[in-house]
Structure formats: C-alpha cells, structure tokens
Amino acid sequence: MLRFCLAFVLFAPSLAIAADLVEGLVNVIDADTWVVGGVRVRLHGIDAPELGQNCEKNDGKAWACGNWVTQEVRRRFHGKPAQCTPLDWDRYGRVIARCRVIGQDAGRDMVRRGVAFAYRKYSTDYVAEEAHAASERAGLHGAHVQMPWVYRASDVTQSSGPCRIKGNISFSGECIYHAQGQEHYSKTRVSAGGKERWFCSETEAKAAGWRKASR
Known part of the structure; x- marks a missing residue:
C-alpha cells in the first residue's frame, strides 16, 4: 500500500x-x-x-x-x-x-x-x-x-539552523521524517536540491504528508 x-x-x-x-x-x-x-x-x-x-x-x-x-x-x-x-x-x-x-x-x-x-x-x-x-x-x-x-x-545544509527534522525519501518512495533522538537520525542524510528537505517542526512535516520514522 x-x-x-x-x-x-x-x-x-x-x-x-x-x-x-x-x-x-x-x-x-x-x-x-x-x-x-x-x-x-x-x-x-x-x-x-x-x-x-x-x-x-x-x-x-x-x-x-x-x-x-x-x-x-x-x-x-x-x-x-x-x-x-x-x-x-x-x-x-x-x-x-x-x-x-x-x-x-x-x-x-x-x-x-x-x-x-x-x-x-x-x-x-x-x-x-x-x-x-x-x-x-x-x-x-x-x-x-x-x-x-x-x-x-548549494551544498550547504540547514543542519546548523533552526530546522533540524530530516525529511528523507526511502528506497520504496516513502516520505519519512527523522526527529532528533531517534535511532537513525545521525545516519540520515538530506540530499541538497532534491525532494528531500528539512522541517522546522513535526507538525510541518505531517502537514506536508510525511510520516515519522518508526524508531
């Protein structure tokens, strides 16, 4: 599904x-x-x-x-x-x-x-x-x-700014966000110039149609 x-x-x-x-x-x-x-x-x-x-x-x-x-x-x-x-x-x-x-x-x-x-x-x-x-x-x-x-x-990410929630696209095409403290947060990368993006809040991520990572 x-x-x-x-x-x-x-x-x-x-x-x-x-x-x-x-x-x-x-x-x-x-x-x-x-x-x-x-x-x-x-x-x-x-x-x-x-x-x-x-x-x-x-x-x-x-x-x-x-x-x-x-x-x-x-x-x-x-x-x-x-x-x-x-x-x-x-x-x-x-x-x-x-x-x-x-x-x-x-x-x-x-x-x-x-x-x-x-x-x-x-x-x-x-x-x-x-x-x-x-x-x-x-x-x-x-x-x-x-x-x-x-x-x-640019190749400069927003990781040092106020928006620290990582929006990542999985291999299956799912839009998944990772919040600080989650297991895979530090390993997750946000590709510059593509659909992947940073969010300033979980509310913003959910409103954009992304789901939270399970861990």
Missing part, C-alpha cells in the same frame, strides 16, 4: 489540473507552498526563502528571513478563501497555480511587498512588482539575501 506522500505525488496533480479551479481556505505551509481545499499548491511565478534559511541585516546581524516571510504570508492569507487556477505541476507533486485571495493575485501582492521574489526562470509576470519593491527597499530588499533557488542548489 502506498503511503500518503507517495500517493499524493502520483495522483493529486492529475486530479487538480483536471479541475477549472482549486478552491478552499488557505493553509500556509511556507511562503510559496500552500494547501488549498486539500490540494498542495506551489504559487506560480514567485520564489521565497526557505523556512530554515537565514539572511543578514544591513547592520551585519543574522536574520531568520525564511521564518519571517512565512509568518508574514500566514498573517495575510492563512485561513482565507482562495481560488487557484492550475497551470502545471512540479516534480514534488504540487499543483503550480495562480491564486487569488479576496480578489487579489496573492503572488503579485507578495512580490510587491518584498516577501517573495519574481521567479524569472519560470515567469516574468511579477518583474515590475519586484523592481518597485527593490526601489523601496521593502522587506527582503532591505537585507542581504541569498536567492532561494541558489540556496536550495
């Missing part, structure tokens, strides 16, 4: 893309990944710092920018009704969609406020909003920030 995480990757995209809209209340997993109406959605055209990513303020002080953008997005959108137009799906099984919350394009709003960047690799829809945010030094533009796509592709 396939576990939820693997089953979601295999089956959810085709169901979501077949629908005209994905509708429901917003559950913010991180700044650019939401669950809307039970469907895991990756917001189109934007990219935001990862939950465990740290940045640096202009005064040289460390800043947990990944946590900040997630909290800002939760404050603005969590629990509100959204209508998302599916455009594609990604290799993680998320539906890529343009989402509107209370009549406004959420991605456009986030880039304009400086809590996300225009993801030029896939879309130029929000380049003008990013230029405006940069000119105002809004949000992320007022600090030294490694672009999230560069951060994910």
Whole structure:
C-alpha cells in the first residue's frame, strides 16, 4: 500500500489540473507552498526563502528571513478563501497555480511587498512588482539575501539552523521524517536540491504528508 506522500505525488496533480479551479481556505505551509481545499499548491511565478534559511541585516546581524516571510504570508492569507487556477505541476507533486485571495493575485501582492521574489526562470509576470519593491527597499530588499533557488542548489545544509527534522525519501518512495533522538537520525542524510528537505517542526512535516520514522 502506498503511503500518503507517495500517493499524493502520483495522483493529486492529475486530479487538480483536471479541475477549472482549486478552491478552499488557505493553509500556509511556507511562503510559496500552500494547501488549498486539500490540494498542495506551489504559487506560480514567485520564489521565497526557505523556512530554515537565514539572511543578514544591513547592520551585519543574522536574520531568520525564511521564518519571517512565512509568518508574514500566514498573517495575510492563512485561513482565507482562495481560488487557484492550475497551470502545471512540479516534480514534488504540487499543483503550480495562480491564486487569488479576496480578489487579489496573492503572488503579485507578495512580490510587491518584498516577501517573495519574481521567479524569472519560470515567469516574468511579477518583474515590475519586484523592481518597485527593490526601489523601496521593502522587506527582503532591505537585507542581504541569498536567492532561494541558489540556496536550495548549494551544498550547504540547514543542519546548523533552526530546522533540524530530516525529511528523507526511502528506497520504496516513502516520505519519512527523522526527529532528533531517534535511532537513525545521525545516519540520515538530506540530499541538497532534491525532494528531500528539512522541517522546522513535526507538525510541518505531517502537514506536508510525511510520516515519522518508526524508531
């Protein structure tokens, strides 16, 4: 029997893309990944710092920018009704969609406020909003920030940051997380640039469809 995480990757995209809209209340997993109406959605055209990513303020002080953008997005959108137009799906099984919350394009709003960047690799829809945010030094533009796509592709792990729960993919394709203190935690590795990832809490891992290791 396939576990939820693997089953979601295999089956959810085709169901979501077949629908005209994905509708429901917003559950913010991180700044650019939401669950809307039970469907895991990756917001189109934007990219935001990862939950465990740290940045640096202009005064040289460390800043947990990944946590900040997630909290800002939760404050603005969590629990509100959204209508998302599916455009594609990604290799993680998320539906890529343009989402509107209370009549406004959420991605456009986030880039304009400086809590996300225009993801030029896939879309130029929000380049003008990013230029405006940069000119105002809004949000992320007022600090030294490694672009999230560069951060994910680097060989540097988040093990020294606040997110210490390891999300690992088993040989059978199961999504399993390991918490500190468990038997295989120290031996478990999180591959950079792939589907494996770090989580900041067990609640976050479970919401993403991962199960806890049995020991």
